[in-house]
Amino acid sequence: MRAVALMLAALLWAAPVSAGPEFWKHEWPQTDFTKTNVNSWVEILSGGPPKDGIPAIDAPEFLKVAGERRIKGAEAVITLEMEGEAPRAYPVRYLMWHEIVNDTVGGVPVAVTFCPLCNSGITFDRRTDAGTLSFGVTGKLRNSDMIMFDRETESWWQQAVGEAIVGELTGMELKALPSWMESWDKFRARNPEGLVMAQPAFTRNYGANPYVGYDSLPRPFFYSGDPPPHGIPALARVVRVGERAWPLQRIRDEGGVREAGIILSWEAGQASALDAATVGGGRDVGTVRVRDASGRDLPHDMMFAFAFNAFWPEGDWMIGP
Known part of the structure; x- marks a missing residue:
């Protein structure tokens, strides 16, 4: 294997x-x-x-x-x-x-x-x-x-x-x-009767991260575009909702953000899958939930900053005051 x-x-x-x-x-x-x-x-x-x-x-x-x-x-x-x-x-x-x-x-x-x-x-x-x-x-x-x-x-x-x-x-x-x-711990604690996808019938080193240290690199692979603005590292995580991006670091530092009719909450406990040699052994990046003012979950993405900049070059960076 x-x-x-x-x-x-x-x-x-x-x-x-x-x-x-x-x-x-x-x-x-x-x-x-x-x-x-x-x-x-x-x-x-x-x-x-x-x-x-x-x-x-x-x-x-x-x-x-x-x-x-x-x-x-x-x-x-x-x-x-x-x-x-x-x-x-x-x-x-x-x-x-x-x-x-x-x-x-x-x-x-x-x-x-x-x-x-x-x-x-x-x-x-x-x-x-x-x-x-x-x-x-x-x-x-x-x-x-x-x-x-x-x-x-x-x-x-x-x-x-x-x-x-x-x-x-x-x-x-x-x-x-x-x-x-989110972390497996949070999912199973909230959903004791929930379902989890079973291990596929392929020969893979499941649980290993083939991109060790990737999210700490100064530049991503296979990318020659512009870096993100505002001094945001290329591989910093941002939460994208539509054409807006909130830096994860801001959400984490402020303990959550309420802005533009959106509520972004943060909780510790989720490991970065792209840091250590194992998917569960990386540093804690936490979990973000994105909801509207009525508490309904919204479609969003937790992507790297360079990717938001590449695909939404005119997008709004929600960096705070």
Whole structure:
């Protein structure tokens, strides 16, 4: 297993390769490269793995919370709570190696996504005007962010923004659903009758972090764009709600923020998955919940500052007074 993990890590850390449609067509014969909203093909890089080289999970299996023994207390999970359904936890220890989980919750087809290089974890509704889509990983990156593809048209989708950027469905957007990252301890304490995604049937070094020390680097991999403004480190976490970004450090220092009709709370106890050698062994970055004035959870993302700056260059930085 260790040999397989090292091989996969080498692929994930491979030098970026820029190409274009003429080079990609043999691997992507169904993708319509005449349709795109990407300014230049040089923006798209190969991260190393080929199409489906990082295998998405379809129809995942789940365990009752009481039956889970592998996950450490501080490990991050992506929590999805939908009305009338048992809350579900999708462990980052699995998403680190698979990046997309295609699931159905209460009759709603969802895609739970996580891009390690941007720390971007977003849950999307897979229903669109083109029908219900199922997603895989292209192995391509843009601004260091994962490019997904739908298996129905093989259009390419930018994970951070939930928009098709190449192919037949170019310009179509996915609806983001409220979900959030929190520690396994917090999820199971709040949801003793909840469900947690079971370990996939793949040979991976689950629980290990192949990007040791990544979120302490001065610059991200596969990124040549501008640094964030206001002196914010490129790999500092920000909480993005729409086109606004609140620095995590501010939320943490102030013990929570109420601003622009949004309530951002913070609690300690969640380990950074991209710090230490294990997903549960990293420094404490805490958990942020994002709600409206009525207490309803809002769609949001806990991403790195460079990614917000890259995809929302005109966005608002909520740095406080």
